[in-house]
Amino acid sequence: MASSTASCGQMHKITDGSVHTPLGFKATGLHTKVKRKRKDLGAIVCDVPASAAAVYTLNQIQAAPLDVTRESIAEEGTLRAVVVNSGQANAVMGKVGVADAYEMRDRTAQAFGLEPLDVAIASTGTIGERLQMEKILPGIEALHPEANPASANAFAESILTTDTCTKETCYATEINGKTVHIGAVAKGSGMIHPNMATMLSFVTTDAAIAPEHLQQALSEITDRTYNRITIDGDTSTNDMVLTLASGKAGNEPLHPEHPDWQPFIQALQCVAEEQSKQIARDGEGATKLVEVNVKGAPTDEDAGKIAKQIVGSDLLKTAVFGTDGNWGRIICAIGYSGVTINPETIDIAIGPHLTLSQSEPVNFSEEAVTAHLKQDEVFIDVELNIGDGSGKAWGCDLTYDYVRINAGYRT
């Protein structure tokens, strides 16, 4: 078994690219003093109505901004702007939270010269604290990208909570002879165990594509990317992935029967996978990215489920932190994943080192495995030998800092 990394095929990575790179988009962020020092309010705007698609958390407790954004997208399937605050999540605030969310949207529309239904909103931060509207509303007035140096990095910074770094990605690909860009910005880094959606991630593209086809593409790749990461097993109340397509690349509109549909899906998946890995790597307190690759499962879905169970095991995560090649915790997680396996035919490798073959322990070099576990990217490969399904999942180690951050920070 060999470790694997994401394959982005023919795609061209744009260094320093972000959500502003696709034609038609600007982004910005500023500091309203809700947070002590870091930027806390940001926006992405598109100079034309962009096709819009989103996936949301499946948590039954959903923050007010999600409903407001759903309403804006439902109207015509297009958006002109999204505004995001960090610090308070505007979740579980009852009627006052709903009113604040609508005011946030409506005041943005007013300030940007748009209709309310052109605007999406998102919030992240502490549950059960009221938005500091006395700071956010003046912030919105000052937020117009014409009034600010447009900066995708400022936007990426403005949406962070316990994250230690911004998470930006951009790739270019060819779609029927036109260059199409896909850029994205995300934030983590706790309460991360997405289910049909995830944390916050904003994806822009200049591809031409109708809203319903953009939604189809987003839903398809979400199950293989954002939904395959876990930091702590807690599915947030505020998770959302929002995708905007300006159409400015000038390609023929994409749809599932278009010959370039699959290349577009792959491009979108490539960006989403890179965002997912950025989030996992910056999990609260994390020192390492862990990628688990499961093969030989009954189905791809089963493989993904097992991979996510392994990468979500607190015991595996502490073993990775302690650089302990403890494959017993890996097979234990395989056994309780809920997928029917054959207990007698399992192979497990840590990095390139086989530790279990056909469910029998293999003599391996503890030093070599420890050396692999000391790297900042750890690969675990599992071969179940019962089918053709495969799938990956990403997570991080569980460290003293995770406890420190969460014994103090109120999310």
Added chain:
Amino acid sequence: MASSTASCGQMHKITDGSVHTPLGFKATGLHTKVKRKRKDLGAIVCDVPASAAAVYTLNQIQAAPLDVTRESIAEEGTLRAVVVNSGQANAVMGKVGVADAYEMRDRTAQAFGLEPLDVAIASTGTIGERLQMEKILPGIEALHPEANPASANAFAESILTTDTCTKETCYATEINGKTVHIGAVAKGSGMIHPNMATMLSFVTTDAAIAPEHLQQALSEITDRTYNRITIDGDTSTNDMVLTLASGKAGNEPLHPEHPDWQPFIQALQCVAEEQSKQIARDGEGATKLVEVNVKGAPTDEDAGKIAKQIVGSDLLKTAVFGTDGNWGRIICAIGYSGVTINPETIDIAIGPHLTLSQSEPVNFSEEAVTAHLKQDEVFIDVELNIGDGSGKAWGCDLTYDYVRINAGYRT
């Protein structure tokens, strides 16, 4: 809402009682040097064939001793002895592990003057390491309770791994005019997220009861007790609860139509609940026992599922460690538990302090909540206001020591 504690009704707690207290049982433990200092091999014996019942982990990867014990119980439904080693789990050792398990059983039978099918075995410790038979077999020769000072406490000590204390319980109750004792010994304290069974727990009673009825009683109470604890979300490969009934109390044999069946079930549940709380309180690195009590759910099962989801949330566990009255993490866990709830009607109290009422935040004293969270028993009460189902679950806080223990200890 008021916090609640276990109610053991008319039962009489036996101070210093344990698995040796019910008539007919002796227990002992000794040090074979598999572990550096602590005892690591123990046995319980019964001087008559005891009705036997067991529940096992639902992990598909099951340690060899579980199959051997199943075979012994299947024969006649009775046992005379159980022998347990700690240090190695004898899990995922392939054919050699199966052979070692049988040898452990057969040599015990020989040494104790019993038939192999009179003997159950159990192992706990590191997965994927071979049993140190060269130490265990001489240990078995020396283990006969006649050759050792009988000591339930020595047995309780001999089965520990990362546990910091022994876990022993004993209650007495009246069954049709006879005093019936139920004693129990358990070990935790990591890889604890039982599913139909749990860690190791050994329950003895002098009640007269046929094996099939003992099995029925054990299965019924397991779902409300052992299966309601979680330390780290990892369901072990070696979990087992084994119950032995000597019949020496002299009561008419118990069965589901017997007028004292329910009192017996309650007595057994009381012992199992106390064992469960002892295990949760001594979770790896734990400083506190957390009890979550959910009411107003569609069914008792739903309430138990939500309670276990809350108590298993890493974010809630770190908040408890940090004495942060962070009810947002509680409602977040309610929302992703998979049980259909009404997001608008939820009450949450931490200790006696209401923090959320009908899903709207309540002004509460942060100091008072923090004072409750500083106690070594923390109570969280949830009222969903949609039905009559209720259920509890138990867990512990997530601390720096959990990370320290598991970044180093190989389970």
